Amino acid sequence: MAERLRQPLRLGSATIRNRLYRAPVLEGAGDGDDAVQTYTRAFVDNAVHGVGLIIQGSSCILPEGRTSPGMTCVDSRAKVMRLAPMVRAVKAEGASIFIQLGHGGIYAMEGWHEPYATNRSGPVLASSPLPWFLRSSFRGVPVHVMTSDEVRAMAARYGEVAGWAREAGYDGVQLGSANAKLLDQFLSPFYNRRSDEFGGSVENRARVLLLIREAVAERAGEDYPCTVKVPAEVAPAGFPRARRDDALEVARLAQEWGFDAVTPVTVSVFPDTTLSRGSAPDNLRTNKAMAQRLRRAAPTRLRRGTIKAGYWWGARRAPFAPIWNRELFAAVSQRLSIPVFAVGGIRTAADVRSILDLGEAEMVGIGRPFYAEPDLAERILAGDSGPRLCRNSNRCVPAQMLGMPGVCYNPEVHKVARAAT
Numbered sequence: 476m477a478e479r480l481r482q483p484l485r486l487g488s489a490t491i492r493n494r495l496y497r498a499p500v501l502e503g504a505g506d507g508d509d510a511v512q513t514y515t516r517a518f519v520d521n522a523v524h525g526v527g528l529i530i531q532g533s534s535c536i537l538p539e540g541r542t543s544p545g546m547t548c549v550d551s552r553a554k555v556m557r558l559a560p561m562v563r564a565v566k567a568e569g570a571s572i573f574i575q576l577g578h579g580g581i582y583a584m585e586g587w588h589e590p591y592a593t594n595r596s597g598p599v600l601a602s603s604p605l606p607w608f609l610r611s612s613f614r615g616v617p618v619h620v621m622t623s624d625e626v627r628a629m630a631a632r633y634g635e636v637a638g639w640a641r642e643a644g645y646d647g648v649q650l651g652s653a654n655a656k657l658l659d660q661f662l663s664p665f666y667n668r669r670s671d672e673f674g675g676s677v678e679n680r681a682r683v684l685l686l687i688r689e690a691v692a693e694r695a696g697e698d699y700p701c702t703v704k705v706p707a708e709v710a711p712a713g714f715p716r717a718r719r720d721d722a723l724e725v726a727r728l729a730q731e732w733g734f735d736a737v738t739p740v741t742v743s744v745f746p747d748t749t750l751s752r753g754s755a756p757d758n759l760r761t762n763k764a765m766a767q768r769l770r771r772a773a774p775t776r777l778r779r780g781t782i783k784a785g786y787w788w789g790a791r792r793a794p795f796a797p798i799w800n801r802e803l804f805a806a807v808s809q810r811l812s813i814p815v816f817a818v819g820g821i822r823t824a825a826d827v828r829s830i831l832d833l834g835e836a837e838m839v840g841i842g843r844p845f846y847a848e849p850d851l852a853e854r855i856l857a858g859d860s861g862p863r864l865c866r867n868s869n870r871c872v873p874a875q876m877l878g879m880p881g882v883c884y885n886p887e888v889h890k891v892a893r894a895a896t
């Protein structure tokens with residue numbers, strides 16, 4: 476029998492050729508006509524080198540939900556269909572491709588990125604009124620708490636976009652539901668203080684996922700794979716958060732509600748680098764283009780300070796650790812019969828194999844290293860050492876936030892890569 480890493484995985488209508496996936500890391504492809512080329516450049520190489528599945532980074536179901544200028548909008552059928560040639564090219568090389576569907580809620584650019592805030596067409600969307608300590612950071616930003624009907628309409632929207640994704644050839648969708656995105660703002664008691672059917676108990680806070688699952692089945696087909704990220708949160712002392720037990724319960728509900736797989740992650744209640752543990756990115760200071768973009772995005776010292784403090788806090792709270800979500804995804808795996816996707820600090824071929832062989836997950840994902848090493852899958856599949864270049868510097872993080880290309884920004888890495896060629 477083939478070793479586990481090379482065994483295909485059946486997920487609804489999709490068959491993924493092996494157990495290694497490229498985790499969603501924003502490609503900065505933006506929203507223009509060249510988005511398809513940018514994705515093609517990034518993904519086809521990964522497919523050629525044997526990756527099983529690519530999860531395209533968060534793509535926004537509504538333009539006013541974007542969290543970065545480089546985020547692709549998938550708010551119309553035409554916009555999704557224009558990505559179809561890239562999807563075909565990836566699949567022609569034997570890989571599968573999912574698209575992550577997202578919305579930033581209160582962290583949409585209209586809330587913090589000056590040019591977008593100046594031209595905003597409406598308020599930012601929230602699950603509940605802002606917690607008191609966020610109010611000064613959002614001064615002057617109109618915030619709209621979604622009504623129950625609007626939550627239902629939003630869920631229907633996810634379904635509609637999933638239908639277009641299937642038409643464009645994507646093999647499935649993942650919901651961007653961690654790291655303080657809109658869906659996490661429902662899952663997390665840090666944000667969600669609603670008293671309708673979408674607030675209160677864990678099940679109520681997660682109910683929006685059920686509606687989305689139903690909408691995806693209705694618009695994209697019962698067999699269309701729909702997967703979800705499940706957050707266990709860290710928060711400043713004394714503040715409510717989605718705890719580990721909440722995450723286990725949300726994962727259980729996801730299975731009950733027909734999701735095809737879950738990705739459990741430990742993250743902050745803030746959209747910071749706990750999602751991609753490592754250093755606080757120093758290039759906001761050292762990279763002139765980046766510093767300039769940050770000044771344009773956040774012209775006041777207070778706002779720039781808040782952004783930098785977020786990075787600092789994230790790095791301090793969550794330094795890099797190998798396979799940092801292991802305890803969580805293994806615990807979820809033990810309790811569920813649907814596949815669990817592992818992600819977070821997985822760096823060696825031996826890590827990948829041990830996670831699979833111990834049955835701690837059914838798919839193993841690697842994110843940042845793919846930026847500098849598009850051929851990574853080939854080496855992992857061959858049992859080679861794995862990523863060689865990623866330093867977990869998180870210099871790629873502000874780049875994506877400021878609308879720059881999704882690539883490695885570590886000059887040392889480029890030196891090493893050049894020397895190796």
Ligand SMILES: Cc1cc2nc3c(=O)[nH]c(=O)nc-3n(C[C@H](O)[C@H](O)[C@H](O)COP(=O)(O)O)c2cc1C
Pocket residue numbers: 498499500501531532533575651704750751752818819820821840841842843844869871872875
């Ligand atoms: C620049 C950057 C962009 C990311 N974009 C997304 C995203 O769009 N959606 C998502 O769920 N996770 C996103 N992530 C998180 C990654 O998918 C992954 O979970 C994280 O980087 C940890 O894995 P790694 O240690 O292998 O990089 C992003 C991470 C980085 C560094």
